[in-house]
Amino acid sequence: MERIQVALIGAGRMGQVHGPNAAAHPGLRLRYVIDPRDEAAAALAARLGAEAATLDAALADPEIRGVLVCSSTDQHLAHALAAVAAGKAVFCEKPIDLDLDKARAAAPQFAGARFLLGFNRRFDPHFQALKQRLDEGAIGALESLHIINHDPAAPPPGFVPTSGGLFKDFTIHDLDLARWLLGEEPVKLYATASCLVDPEIGRQGDVDTARTVLATASGRLCVISNTRRSGCGYDQRIEAFGARGMLCAGNPGLDTVQMLDASGVHAAPIHPGFASRYALAYARQLGHFADVLHGRADAAVGYADGLAALALAEACADSLRRGHAVAL
Amino acid sequence: MERIQVALIGAGRMGQVHGPNAAAHPGLRLRYVIDPRDEAAAALAARLGAEAATLDAALADPEIRGVLVCSSTDQHLAHALAAVAAGKAVFCEKPIDLDLDKARAAAPQFAGARFLLGFNRRFDPHFQALKQRLDEGAIGALESLHIINHDPAAPPPGFVPTSGGLFKDFTIHDLDLARWLLGEEPVKLYATASCLVDPEIGRQGDVDTARTVLATASGRLCVISNTRRSGCGYDQRIEAFGARGMLCAGNPGLDTVQMLDASGVHAAPIHPGFASRYALAYARQLGHFADVLHGRADAAVGYADGLAALALAEACADSLRRGHAVAL
Amino acid sequence: MERIQVALIGAGRMGQVHGPNAAAHPGLRLRYVIDPRDEAAAALAARLGAEAATLDAALADPEIRGVLVCSSTDQHLAHALAAVAAGKAVFCEKPIDLDLDKARAAAPQFAGARFLLGFNRRFDPHFQALKQRLDEGAIGALESLHIINHDPAAPPPGFVPTSGGLFKDFTIHDLDLARWLLGEEPVKLYATASCLVDPEIGRQGDVDTARTVLATASGRLCVISNTRRSGCGYDQRIEAFGARGMLCAGNPGLDTVQMLDASGVHAAPIHPGFASRYALAYARQLGHFADVLHGRADAAVGYADGLAALALAEACADSLRRGHAVAL
Amino acid sequence: MERIQVALIGAGRMGQVHGPNAAAHPGLRLRYVIDPRDEAAAALAARLGAEAATLDAALADPEIRGVLVCSSTDQHLAHALAAVAAGKAVFCEKPIDLDLDKARAAAPQFAGARFLLGFNRRFDPHFQALKQRLDEGAIGALESLHIINHDPAAPPPGFVPTSGGLFKDFTIHDLDLARWLLGEEPVKLYATASCLVDPEIGRQGDVDTARTVLATASGRLCVISNTRRSGCGYDQRIEAFGARGMLCAGNPGLDTVQMLDASGVHAAPIHPGFASRYALAYARQLGHFADVLHGRADAAVGYADGLAALALAEACADSLRRGHAVAL
CATH class of the missing domain: 3.30.360.10 (Dihydrodipicolinate Reductase; domain 2)
Known part of the structure; x- marks a missing residue:
């Protein structure tokens, strides 16, 4: 199975849940870890066989086809939008945003995007x-x-x-x-x-x-x-x-x-x-995102579900x- | 243990639950079964070693110290009032009445009465x-x-x-x-x-x-x-x-x-x-009423609880x- | 339902289990309690609405159609034999006897008898x-x-x-x-x-x-x-x-x-x-003995099972x- | 954590259980897969990021410090002995051998060896x-x-x-x-x-x-x-x-x-x-073998337990x- 390259945004609590699952998945290769805290990014990247990178670099890399948004809640929407704009498939931790109006306003930009929202249950x-x-x-x-x-x-x-x-x-x-x-x-x-x-x-x-x-x-x-x-x-x-x-x-x-x-x-x-x-749920969720990336499935939980x-x-x-x- | 005599009003569904428990209790003697349907009263009385009677006769019998009100819901309050007026301790199936105002109005007449309401659970x-x-x-x-x-x-x-x-x-x-x-x-x-x-x-x-x-x-x-x-x-x-x-x-x-x-x-x-x-709950509830009759307990569920x-x-x-x- | 009269031999531990079940059964009337300890017999009889009696008197009473043998283990066989000889149906606590040879020797005397052995389980x-x-x-x-x-x-x-x-x-x-x-x-x-x-x-x-x-x-x-x-x-x-x-x-x-x-x-x-x-098992076992007495069932556990x-x-x-x- | 290199002997049923656990363990690197059936060895090696090799080559490689013996039962003892003779730590599937005398005779050669027997439970x-x-x-x-x-x-x-x-x-x-x-x-x-x-x-x-x-x-x-x-x-x-x-x-x-x-x-x-x-048991067992290799534990199940x-x-x-x- 081809290992499709993905980048992880966020080396915090949820990044430490999803990063290892991405690294262990036989259909994915975790290539980059992005975090404003350089040390956190470097440490998690090293542990998972990835490399620390900036968001811009990761999004500019055409080999990267998927992005895991695990940043702080107030950054979810901006990061998801940037990844979608760069043509990447996105897995985004919940919630999309705390502001419903803002989230609604952004909805049109997710039309047609491959977007999986992290309702792990x-x-x-x-x-x-x-x-x-x-x-x-x-x-x-x-x-x-x-x-x-x-x-x-x-x-x-x-x-x-x-x-x-x-x-x-x-x-x-x-x-x-x-x-x-x-x-x-x-x-x-x-x-x-x-x-x-x-x-x-x-x-x-x-x-x-x-x-x-x-x-x-x-x-x-x-x-x-x-x-x-x-x-x-x-x-x-x-x-x-x-x-x-x-x-x-x-x-x-x-x-x-x-x-x-x-x-x-x-x-x-x-x-x-x-x-x-929910260890198994997280692993299966990431597996579903891999299926989306491999074209084997449509995202089971979309932007509209988040709204x-x-x-x-x-x-x-x-x-x-x-x-x-x-x-x- | 003395067997205190009780009368059962109602030979229907709930009378057929409480009557046998009264008959089997070592501290009670089920003496009368009262029901407007003569045959129903006679059949249940025969089965339980009791005798069919009229309400007036039962309430007039000074040997009867407790009354089990298992009549139809619209008769609960009238029967309970009659039994209390005759100085009997009363076990009354729930609800007291379907009309809250009527039930509230009757409350003063239950002051001081020994009254157990049938919340079996x-x-x-x-x-x-x-x-x-x-x-x-x-x-x-x-x-x-x-x-x-x-x-x-x-x-x-x-x-x-x-x-x-x-x-x-x-x-x-x-x-x-x-x-x-x-x-x-x-x-x-x-x-x-x-x-x-x-x-x-x-x-x-x-x-x-x-x-x-x-x-x-x-x-x-x-x-x-x-x-x-x-x-x-x-x-x-x-x-x-x-x-x-x-x-x-x-x-x-x-x-x-x-x-x-x-x-x-x-x-x-x-x-x-x-x-x-709730077979065991009904038996224990009747046992509690026996305790009330024997002066070993106060009624655990009273008229105020019903209201x-x-x-x-x-x-x-x-x-x-x-x-x-x-x-x- | 006719209440068939039975006698209980033994007011000890097992007599106190089976006696109350016999007294409460709608198809039985516990008439006699027999025990060499007069006080024990009298106390249990009083509690169960029966009367203390001697074994001879009970077995001689033609109204008695069943006998519950709850005496000490070393008396089981003798009491069961006496009851069978008197033409009574017998419920006998287990074991028949501790001596297999003795129990085998007695087997012919139970041929044709209505005999239920107390394997309650x-x-x-x-x-x-x-x-x-x-x-x-x-x-x-x-x-x-x-x-x-x-x-x-x-x-x-x-x-x-x-x-x-x-x-x-x-x-x-x-x-x-x-x-x-x-x-x-x-x-x-x-x-x-x-x-x-x-x-x-x-x-x-x-x-x-x-x-x-x-x-x-x-x-x-x-x-x-x-x-x-x-x-x-x-x-x-x-x-x-x-x-x-x-x-x-x-x-x-x-x-x-x-x-x-x-x-x-x-x-x-x-x-x-x-x-x-095993409270319920004991009650059902006694119920089965009542069925045997009423001719509604053959004894489910017989002398041969005991042997x-x-x-x-x-x-x-x-x-x-x-x-x-x-x-x- | 250093990844200690190990070789897997046997690409069959148990090799397919232990191989992936070795490959996924953060303290091990599965380097070689050995199997007389070349295709089986190659396929499992490819799947696990290892390479197919001969037993001699693997045992001669000084980088290999541990060997997983998952060959057919009649080969367990010979493979374990060869690995021990080469100075490797050995994880060996059960049983050591079907012939007790043979297994006893070989016991002295395991004296002092780091040897873990696969009683997974x-x-x-x-x-x-x-x-x-x-x-x-x-x-x-x-x-x-x-x-x-x-x-x-x-x-x-x-x-x-x-x-x-x-x-x-x-x-x-x-x-x-x-x-x-x-x-x-x-x-x-x-x-x-x-x-x-x-x-x-x-x-x-x-x-x-x-x-x-x-x-x-x-x-x-x-x-x-x-x-x-x-x-x-x-x-x-x-x-x-x-x-x-x-x-x-x-x-x-x-x-x-x-x-x-x-x-x-x-x-x-x-x-x-x-x-x-026993998926988790197998993973924990392999983890214990990694601990043995890293000098953090003595083998919990030894040759004497197998005997x-x-x-x-x-x-x-x-x-x-x-x-x-x-x-x-």
């Missing part, structure tokens, strides 16, 4: 298995949905101001899952939330515990449950209720060992965070602010 | 185990709650008009559980619902699929999930999320047998309906009608 | 569900079997000398299950055992930890695992392996609550002992003594 | 978690053990004659696990077996369904359960019973999705075979042949 094998059985009709017509997305522990101080807030930063994953699974667009939404985990989050104007209810035109209902701190690990589940039964994708445990003693039955914790829980999820996230914030349901 | 051993661990602080302070209450199959035609609607008939159980577990009264509520199970239910003005979100003054959140038809049995679960972890009360299976073959791992269905799922749940059910209907959240 | 709903699926061919032809029977805690001092030893007292249940499930008689057997739980058991000449392997003529294999002290409750499981898959009957938990915290996933203990674990299990238990002890496999 | 994360909790004393002193090793489907015709038979080919894994977990050497062993899966296996003089019971000097007992065809996938479990409870390592499912419908609760199959089930397991496998065959227990 669509590539999780457990969630994909649920989706497949749903599509096969295992439980008949879908009627309602529960999406549980609970982070293990509160984010560090200073995270909130640049995060876009709970809905745009965190719930957005679930809003995308809801769109993916419901098979219809939501037409109405109600979000309510509290600050129970850390009062500092509240002081910075955000919430940490939320419930959102979506309804589609045909009456399908979806509840999204979010908290910033579960106390028991990274709780990631989906329950789908249909006319003939239900499907649940549960939390994989860290191992299968059970210990029985006089006090009960004890099993391993669930995954401690996104890195291990739609962002619009729903804004609507959640709006519902919370106004204290009641909003029509979409 | 508070007596379920699984839910009690969850409550106990919550109260012991196993997961720290409670922050949010999911209550799943899904009926196995749609009710028969003709049920809807006299039922009071989904919220007063069905969700009311969950509203009581929410009050029991949250440790605070809800101050705000949003309900949304659809008719997805049976269009006939919609034609009769009711809904069959609903999600309700409650919030308390301190910001605790509770989601109630209801459907009239799960397709997979009687799905009855509670998930409680706290500062240090979570507690889940799941669905007990019909047996523990697992079958593994080439297609996967297969286990028995969950319970098919309320009668088997509070009914008020919340009305608020759900109000929220649905108005399309947005309501303050309580 | 055949009436456990979990094991029955496994048996039913096996018989339905869910896993194809049975090839091998694991039976796990682990007691929660070592027996009290003084128990061993009259118990008959681990194999006749404890493994005998599993030997009966093996015969029930294998569908063929074992033709070869190997037992090995240790004293690991309590050295006092070893001093009294018994063992507390054992593994037994049975083979049938067609080559089906069965392993029986026994220990006198599991440390985690009453571990009672069956695994059946067939040509197309496997069936496992697991340990029901005390409740369905799971607690997740940072240390893992925690569930309730398994049952602490036989009384609660066969006892012979296998002797063969286990023989194999252990000789240190190698024995042909049957 | 010791590196499985589930079994390692069980071992760790056992070593931590979670269930007190170990008393007995069940090892379940059931292959998914019967081997192809022609496999049996060169396999060494069930015990040396298959049970040998479990005998090694038993030694690893028991903490004592077995002193007595009994094996019984049947041919139930495929009569052709019997015609070729082998068995396909077996149970083996081991006992140690202190009385610890271990049962090994084997079949060549489970009908439900690759059933790989361990149960350890101690003074204060039990530990079970179960079968990880292919995903966490549960489907509930009217017929029951349905989950994904267990793993279909060794490749996916010991092989001796036990021979004893199993001996016990089966003689029909009774054998002392070791």
Whole structure:
């Protein structure tokens, strides 16, 4: 298999997730790592058998056919636009941008581009298995949905101001899952939330515990449950209720060992965070991007999906602010 | 142990649940069965070693110290009032009444009465185990709650008009559980619902699929999930999320047998309906009423609890009608 | 339904299990309780609405049509014989006797008698569900079997000398299950055992930890695992392996609550002992005896089954003594 | 991290497992692939960025510091000896050889060598978690053990004659696990077996369904359960019973999705075979070999472990042949 050359923009947290997957993929060659912090770029490049480069140089190299945008959120859109303008296929971490108007305004420039947005959960094998059985009709017509997305522990101080807030930063994953699974667009939404985990989050104007209810035109209902701190690990589940039964994708445990003693039955914790829980999803997502580059697939999650999820996230914030349901 | 004599009003569905438990309890003697349908009263009385009687006769008998009100919903309040007026302790099936104003107006007449309302789920051993661990602080302070209450199959035609609607008939159980577990009264509520199970239910003005979100003054959140038809049995679960972890009360299976073959791992269905799922809860509830009669306990669920749940059910209907959240 | 009168011999541990089930059964009337300890007989009789009596009086009463033999093990055979001689149907606790020769010699006197031997595990709903699926061919032809029977805690001092030893007292249940499930008689057997739980058991000449392997003529294999002290409750499981898959009957938990915290996933203990674990099996076993008395069923476990299990238990002890496999 | 160069002998089934793990390991560089079938060597080398070579050339290259012996079983010993003689560290697939005498005779030549034998199950994360909790004393002193090793489907015709038979080919894994977990050497062993899966296996003089019971000097007992065809996938479990409870390592499912419908609760199959089930174990095993090469660890499984397991496998065959227990 030909190894198509790609460049990685961003040597931070997500670059360190996607870079190794690109380097290990038999159909890709990670050629450049770009980061304004020279040392970070050089270190990650060395680790992955790539070379540090400037953005301009990487985009000017005709051998580079794909770009992984893993820069800071406020740079996603600019970097994606530059890569698209240079004729590259783009994998872009979510969200496209925190500003819906800005993201909408840029949409025309992505027309026709090969663009994959990083909603990794669509590539999780457990969630994909649920989706497949749903599509096969295992439980008949879908009627309602529960999406549980609970982070293990509160984010560090200073995270909130640049995060876009709970809905745009965190719930957005679930809003995308809801769109993916419901098979219809939501037409109405109600979000309510509290600050129970850390009062500092509240002081910075955000919430940490939320419930959102979506309804589609045909009456399908979806509840999204979010908290910033579960106390028991990274709780990631989906329950789908249909006319003939239900499907649940549960939390994989860290191992299968059970210990029985006089006090009960004890099993391993669930995954401690996104890195291990979604390791396989990230690898499969990158594999899908390789398929896009090799012309074997169209991008499963496009720019329009990013806009739609962002619009729903804004609507959640709006519902919370106004204290009641909003029509979409 | 002395066997205190009790009378049962109603030989229908719920009378056939509570009557046998009263007859089998070592501290009770089921003496009379009262039902306007003479044959039904006689048949149940014969089966349980009791005798058919009129309401007046039973209430006039000084040996009778407790009355089980299992008549039709529209008779609950009148029968409970009559029994209280006769100085009897009363166990009354839920709901007290479908009319909140009427129920409120009657409240003073229950002051000082020994009155146990039939919210059976508070007596379920699984839910009690969850409550106990919550109260012991196993997961720290409670922050949010999911209550799943899904009926196995749609009710028969003709049920809807006299039922009071989904919220007063069905969700009311969950509203009581929410009050029991949250440790605070809800101050705000949003309900949304659809008719997805049976269009006939919609034609009769009711809904069959609903999600309700409650919030308390301190910001605790509770989601109630209801459907009239799960397709997979009687799905009855509670998930409680706290500062240090979570507690889940799941669905007990019909047996523990697992079958593994080439297609996967297969286990028995969950319970098919309320009668088997809550058999032990009903027996323990009746045992609690026996304790009340013997002076060993105060009624754990009183008239005020019935009023509070009914008020919340009305608020759900109000929220649905108005399309947005309501303050309580 | 007619209530057929029965007498209970033995007000001890097993009498207190079977007596209440007989008293509560709608097709039986527990009339007499017989025990050489007058007070014990009187107390149990009073509690169950029966009367204390002598064995002779009970057997002479033509109204008594069934007898429950729950006396001490060394009296089982004599009491069963007396009851059969008096024309009564007999439910007899296991084992028939600890002396195989004596039990064999008595066999002709049970010819034609209605005799149900108390191998309660055949009436456990979990094991029955496994048996039913096996018989339905869910896993194809049975090839091998694991039976796990682990007691929660070592027996009290003084128990061993009259118990008959681990194999006749404890493994005998599993030997009966093996015969029930294998569908063929074992033709070869190997037992090995240790004293690991309590050295006092070893001093009294018994063992507390054992593994037994049975083979049938067609080559089906069965392993029986026994220990006198599991440390985690009453571990009672069956695994059946067939040509197309496997069936496992697991340990029901005390409740369905799971607690997740940072240390893992925690569930309730398994049952602490036989009384609660097999409560339903005992009730169903008594129900089956009622069916026998009412002429609705033939006894599912007969005298020959008792002899066969006892012979296998002797063969286990023989194999252990000789240190190698024995042909049957 | 320096990438130490290694050579792979054997481009067949196991070479295709270990080769990619060596190629992907950050501390190793897979330099040569050796196989008498030139095309196979070339194809695997090309896929893994290595080059095809002769054994002599590879062993003569001073840059090669480690050798992976994945040739056919009858070549394991010769290849391992050649590599050791050339001063290389050796990873050798199990078994060392099918001939115990031959393997014993060669033992002195491995004195002082860095030699890791491929008992992959010791590196499985589930079994390692069980071992760790056992070593931590979670269930007190170990008393007995069940090892379940059931292959998914019967081997192809022609496999049996060169396999060494069930015990040396298959049970040998479990005998090694038993030694690893028991903490004592077995002193007595009994094996019984049947041919139930495929009569052709019997015609070729082998068995396909077996149970083996081991006992140690202190009385610890271990049962090994084997079949060549489970009908439900690759059933790989361990149960350890101690003074204060039990530990079970179960079968990880292919995903966490549960489907509930009217017929029951349905989950994904267990793993279909060794490749996916032990993928992580193989990677960790290779990682351990890298640690040995880097001087960070001594080989966890040595030549003596191979001899010991092989001796036990021979004893199993001996016990089966003689029909009774054998002392070791």
